[in-house]
Amino acid sequence: MKSLFSLKTEHKYGYIFILPVAAVLGILIIYPLLYGFYISFFQTNLINRWNFVELENYINIFSGNSEFVNSIFVSIKFTSVVVLSHLVLGLLLAVILNKKNLPFKELFRSILMIPWFFPEVVVALLWRWIFNSMYGVFNYLLMNLNIIEDKITWLSSMRGAFFVVVFTAVWKGYPLILVMILAGLQSIPEELYEVAKIDGANSFQTFFYITLPNLRSVLLVSLILDTVWWFKNFPIVWLMTRGGPVNATNVVSIDIYQTAFQSFNFGKASASAVIVFFICLGIAMIYKSMITEEEM
Amino acid sequence: MKLRSNVKIVLFTLVFVLFSIMSVQAVTLEVMDSVIVESPEREALLQIIENFEEENPDITIDYQGVPMNDAYAQIPTLATSGALPDVYLATLDFIGTFEDMGIATDLRDVFSQEYLDGFNQNSLSELTVDGKVLAHPFFVIPMGVLYRIDWFEEKGLTPPETWEEFLDIANELTEDTNGDGSVDRWGFAMLASRDGSGGSRFIQIFRTFGGYELRLNDEGEYVTDVNTPQGRNAFEFFTELNTEHEVVPPGPMEVSYGEALNLMVTNKTAMMVTGPHSIGGIIERNPELDGKIGAFPLPMAQDGGKHISVLNTYGHAINPDSDKKEEAAKFLKFLVNDESALLWNEMTGRMPTRTGLLQSPEVQDRPDLAGFVEAMDYAEPLPTVSYYSTIMTDILPSAYQSIIVGQATVEEAAERAEERIISLIEEN
Structure with missing residues (x-):
């Protein structure tokens, strides 16, 4: 094996130049990952108790009526609905905003981006109050419009709470997809549309045979980012429902947080986090396998 | 030579000043x-x-x-x-x-x-x-029940001794005060949130039914009474305040400490399980309530119950x-x-x-x-085990919430809570 000293000068410089970035990545990403993986084999409070328990934490999180397994299913359901909604909404709005003759285009673009500017904590608290059973504006509006007679307890019913957290996540997250798709749309050569028009393609055919195929790589990258982001999202659900009522919105990040910081079972929490890491990695790899070399 | 001695003087002065600063620094x-x-x-x-x-x-x-x-x-x-x-x-x-x-x-x-x-x-x-x-x-x-003295006096009510009396009072005070056809005042600000605020209050109500969420038995081992008749009665009474009697505002699972306090401040509820610390917060936000707030110890179940308070x-x-x-x-x-x-x-x-x-x-x-x-006379300590917070903030709140939303019966919820508590005891 060659040592650094025996490498050609230009190779040496190459390694030296990437060393700072590699060190930063190592400290900020690789070390915490490995440390988390290491902790998952212990029953520990991270201070004075370090009992090596082999795979016991992994066995425990999948045994019996596992809260963790339930939370994985809730996360999958939550993420699927949110990402699909982002995709549909983002695509629809991007296509509209990409129209050349749309009046007040810049104004609409700015307004539609507003949810992205708010921190998640603000968004969660804002919508929690809007959907509040007693004082919420949403119930007030529905009652004034004679749509409902009695107040709906949105966050106190299992379906209502799930709907509200999904709605909030969709509202908060669609601008990212919108911007990425809009950028993708603007990079499609105009000539393609002109040729399609000459060939007599209608707008439906143009969308499915020109727009969508050209957006493929943008859509896949957006989906990877969005899926991983919402699969492990914590603040919105925690601040709105704390995972309740019962376990209706108990996504995996909440389960891990409670295991670590309410039960102080850091080993089990780390084991759960390792599983989530591999799930996210798997999702990313599936999406990535769908992107060809040329598209990257 | 003179320069060297000057340097010495300057150095000495610097050290002295530094030392003086350090010695008087708080x-x-x-x-x-x-x-x-x-x-x-x-x-x-x-x-x-x-x-x-x-x-x-x-x-x-x-x-x-x-x-x-x-x-x-x-x-x-x-x-x-x-x-x-x-x-x-x-x-x-x-x-x-x-x-x-x-x-x-x-x-x-x-x-x-x-x-x-x-x-x-x-x-x-x-x-x-x-x-x-x-x-x-x-x-x-010390936990007790905070109540509106003026509304009690208006209706000729006196602080209850038992939960049955408490329910009668809550029913009496739940009404449509402005005559628009819908209830706008409730008897009880029920905290059924999934956190320490909801869980800690429920534990004390639970104990007034005669059971313990976690206690040491005669052999010195921890056991739970959540799935005993006393435990199931506590779950049943607590959840039926919402599902059966409707003496609490809609959406009790959204009500944590802050929201419950708000219900008292805005004259929406007549009673709330809490401690004396809430008085200052209520009066600061609604000075008109000064002198209108009183307290009584937590009522008890009629059969086998007792007054309880945790300090x-x-x-x-x-x-x-x-x-x-x-x-x-x-x-x-x-x-x-x-x-x-x-x-x-x-x-x-x-x-x-x-x-x-x-x-x-x-x-x-x-x-x-x-x-x-008065509630302090009934004070009982809670167990000081490391996993107690899981029981308080997760297991019991999940149980009462599952009954309220109709996902589980009282028996199912109590059984599930018992399983989880036993599993915690064994793990620790």
């Missing part, structure tokens, strides 16, 4: 607390700190606030990175965790036994694990690695001296922990505190 004591983020507690505490710093110019208090529901995530995190402050809050539900992590000094090494004997022993025992006094009691908030002692632990233990002890003693404790009690309603002060006329004769003073 020691900074880092204190982490949750009451400082609340009002009117913040004003009261700042006043006490000012008095302390005036009396002890060599000590400066650096106060860091943390919301109560986040405190016990932050403290272990700080502990793992060795960044704990010198003094930090400690309550009975987490004191077992503090002992497990070794992050609290045994105060028997800091304070004399005579001094420790001067505390209300129930409050001291709530912060004691295996004989080690792990936190210095600051105040107690909810709030104290401070001293970081075992702190090199300012002496200053910390001085500050903690100052917090509970007569002047500070009475100021604190007067402004916040939170009650003192020193035996002498608890018996003082300033506390005993306050009409709004009378019910809580």
Whole structure:
């Protein structure tokens, strides 16, 4: 094996130049990952108790009526609905905003981006109050419009709470997809549309045979980012429902947080986090396998 | 030669000035607390700190606030990175965790036994694990039921002894006050949230039915009564307040401490399970309620029940690695001296922990505190095991929530809660 000293000068410089970035990545990403993986084999409070328990934490999180397994299913359901909604909404709005003759285009673009500017904590608290059973504006509006007679307890019913957290996540997250798709749309050569028009393609055919195929790589990258982001999202659900009522919105990040910081079972929490890491990695790899070399 | 001696003089002067600065510089004591983020507690505490710093110019208090529901995530995190402050809050539900992590000094090494004997022993025992006094009691908030004296008088009602009487009163006070056809006032501000605020209150209601969520049996092993007739009765009564009797505002699972307080402040509810600390917050936000708030001990179940109160002692632990233990002890003693404790009690309603002060006329004769003073006679400690917070903040709230939303029957929810508690006991 060659040592650094025996490498050609230009190779040496190459390694030296990437060393700072590699060190930063190592400290900020690789070390915490490995440390988390290491902790998952212990029953520990991270201070004075370090009992090596082999795979016991992994066995425990999948045994019996596992809260963790339930939370994985809730996360999958939550993420699927949110990402699909982002995709549909983002695509629809991007296509509209990409129209050349749309009046007040810049104004609409700015307004539609507003949810992205708010921190998640603000968004969660804002919508929690809007959907509040007693004082919420949403119930007030529905009652004034004679749509409902009695107040709906949105966050106190299992379906209502799930709907509200999904709605909030969709509202908060669609601008990212919108911007990425809009950028993708603007990079499609105009000539393609002109040729399609000459060939007599209608707008439906143009969308499915020109727009969508050209957006493929943008859509896949957006989906990877969005899926991983919402699969492990914590603040919105925690601040709105704390995972309740019962376990209706108990996504995996909440389960891990409670295991670590309410039960102080850091080993089990780390084991759960390792599983989530591999799930996210798997999702990313599936999406990535769908992107060809040329598209990257 | 002359230059060298001048350099010497300058150096000597510099060293002298530096030494002088260091010798008069105040020691900074880092204190982490949750009451400082609340009002009117913040004003009261700042006043006490000012008095302390005036009396002890060599000590400066650096106060860091943390919301109560986040405190016990932050403290272990700080502990793992060795960044704990010198003094930090400690309550009975987490004191077992503090002992497990070794992050609290045994105060028997800091304070004399005579001094420790001067505390209300129930409050001291709530912060004691295996004989080690792990936190210095600051105040107690014995739980009872806060109620609207004026509405009770209007209807000719008197504080209830049993839950059956409580339900009658709640029914009486639940009504449509403005005649628009829908109920706008409810008898009871029910906290059914999935957190410590909801869980800790439910535990006390639960115990008034005669069962214990966690107790030591005759063999010295922990067992639970959640799936006994007493336990199931408690679940049934509590959840039916919402599902059957509708004497609580809609959406009780959204109601945590802040929301419940808001319901009292805005005249939406007549009663709330809480401690004397809520009085200050309610009156500060709605001064018209001054003199209209009273308290009575938690009612009990008719068959086999008993009055119960948990003192909810709030104290401070001293970081075992702190090199300012002496200053910390001085500050903690100052917090509970007569002047500070009475100021604190007067402004916040939170009650003192020193035996002498608890018996003082300033506390005993306050009409709004009378019910809580009475509740102290029924005080019982909670277990100080490290996994207790999971029972309080997750297992029991999940159980009552599953009954309220109709996902489980009382029997199913009690059985599931029992399974989870037994599994916790076995794991630990």
